[in-house]
Structures are given as C-alpha cells and as structure tokens.
Amino acid sequence: MTLSQKAFSLLQYPLPQHALSRLTGKFAQCDTPWVKDTLIKAFIKRFKVDMSQALEPDPTAYATFNDFFTRALKADARPLGEGLLSPADGTLSQFGRLTTAGKLVQAKGHTFSVQTLLGGDKALADEFLNGSFATVYLSPSDYHRVHMPVTGTLREMIYVPGRLFSVNQATANYVPGLFARNERLVCIFDTEHGPMAMVLVGAMIVAAIETVWSGQVTPLSGHPQRMRFGQPIV
Numbered sequence: 129m130t131l132s133q134k135a136f137s138l139l140q141y142p143l144p145q146h147a148l149s150r151l152t153g154k155f156a157q158c159d160t161p162w163v164k165d166t167l168i169k170a171f172i173k174r175f176k177v178d179m180s181q182a183l184e185p186d187p188t189a190y191a192t193f194n195d196f197f198t199r200a201l202k203a204d205a206r207p208l209g210e211g212l213l214s215p216a217d218g219t220l221s222q223f224g225r226l227t228t229a230g231k232l233v234q235a236k237g238h239t240f241s242v243q244t245l246l247g248g249d250k251a252l253a254d255e256f257l258n259g260s261f262a263t264v265y266l267s268p269s270d271y272h273r274v275h276m277p278v279t280g281t282l283r284e285m286i287y288v289p290g291r292l293f294s295v296n297q298a299t300a301n302y303v304p305g306l307f308a309r310n311e312r313l314v315c316i317f318d319t320e321h322g323p324m325a326m327v328l329v330g331a332m333i334v335a336a337i338e339t340v341w342s343g344q345v346t347p348l349s350g351h352p353q354r355m356r357f358g359q360p361i362v
Contacts, residue, residue: 137302145292149335156194175269181205217271223262244308247288280317282357295331
C-alpha cells in the first residue's frame with residue numbers, strides 16, 4: 129500500500145460519512161437541467177463511462193444524476209450464460225471457500241465473520257458453513273444494478289446499520305472488517321443449490337440501496353431491521 133492510499137483510508141475515520149452521503153444524495157436527485165447535465169457529463173469524462181451499452185445513451189435524457197448512475201443496459205449488452213451468473217457488472221476482488229471458523233477473506237491479512245456480515249445471527253450464519261463466497265466491487269464507471277445469479281425465493285431481508293467507508297481496494301486493504309462494518313442490506317434466498325445470501329454493501333457517497341420488492345431501503349432508526357418474504361425472484 130502506498131502512503132497516499134494509507135492516508136486516504138485513515139482520513140475516512142473522522143469524516144461525517146452519513147452527512148456527506150446525504151448531501152451528495154440531494155445533488156444526485158436534483159432535476160435542474162444545467163445542474164444534473166453538468167454533473168453527468170463531468171462524471172462520464174472523469175471515469176470514462178461507456179454509454180454505448182446504455183439503454184439510453186444520451187446523457188441529457190436522464191431526469192437526475194441518480195437516474196444516470198443506476199442506468200439500464202441494452203437488452204443484448206450482457207448475454208446470459210448457463211449455470212450460476214455474476215450478480216453484478218464489476219471486478220471480482222475475492223472468492224473462495226469459507227474458512228472452518230466461518231470467515232471470509234476481505235484482503236490480504238484481513239478476514240471477517242459471516243455471522244457479523246449477516247447482522248449477528250449465528251443460526252443464519254451456520255446455514256452457510258462449508259459454503260463459498262464471492263466479492264464483486266463496483267467501480268464508479270460500472271453498471272450499478274444487481275441481478276439474481278440463479279432463480280430463488282426471497283426468504284427475508286435484513287437491514288444492518290453501520291459506517292460508510294469507501295469500498296475500493298485501498299480501503300479494503302487497510303480498514304479491518306470493512307464489509308461487516310459498513311451499512312448493508314442482507315437478502316436471504318432459498319435456491320436449488322441451497323441458501324444464498326446476497327449482501328449489498330453501502331459506501332461513502334453511494335449509500336442508498338433500492339430493491340424491486342421493497343423500493344428504497346433507508347431506515348432511520350439506526351437499528352437492524354428484518355423483513356420476511358416468500359416470493360420467487362428470477
């Protein structure tokens with residue numbers, strides 16, 4: 129890790145992460161044409177976003193920056209293969225088997241427990257013993273929708289409050305238990321392969337999480353919340 133990466137990670141600790149994210153969210157929802165168009169065009173230029181695969185390639189056609197950030201892709205942009213699919217259009221940063229102690233690898237020298245990641249429920253964590261995991265990192269330029277890797281039935285959804293550190297590789301290398309420390313939404317599915325947990329981890333600036341079955345999930349209580357379902361998701 130370089131000195132600048134270490135400094136970037138350390139500086140995040142005292143920052144008012146939630147306040148900054150709320151402020152950024154107000155700009156992201158602004159529908160004033162010159163504001164949202166300026167933000168979108170600057171973002172595309174800074175992060176070299178490929179708009180040719182977007183369902184709507186015209187940056188000015190989006191109602192807000194947030195609509196652009198969560199843009200849909202063309203129907204033929206990602207042909208579906210057989211078997212388990214990647215749930216997100218990002219970089220596979222870690223994958224493997226869970227350790228015998230029920231831990232996942234975050235980065236070299238850092239692990240965290242499944243139980244903590246899932247909100248502290250030991251019985252739920254035990255369902256994933258001897259299982260596998262994969263961590264997919266979405267960079268600013270990536271497509272920011274998450275899809276089902278396999279058909280399943282949604283059993284329950286758990287909102288876990290937490291911090292909002294950046295989730296890039298530099299931060300993952302330095303902040304212990306990063307993904308089990310940040311605010312997150314745990315979605316538990318029953319599939320033909322067994323139970324599956326899809327954990328959507330919030331990050332600084334990118335804190336809002338929305339699902340097709342519950343809309344935007346932003347509890348203000350600061351306490352974990354559980355919702356039970358029983359619907360098939362394809």
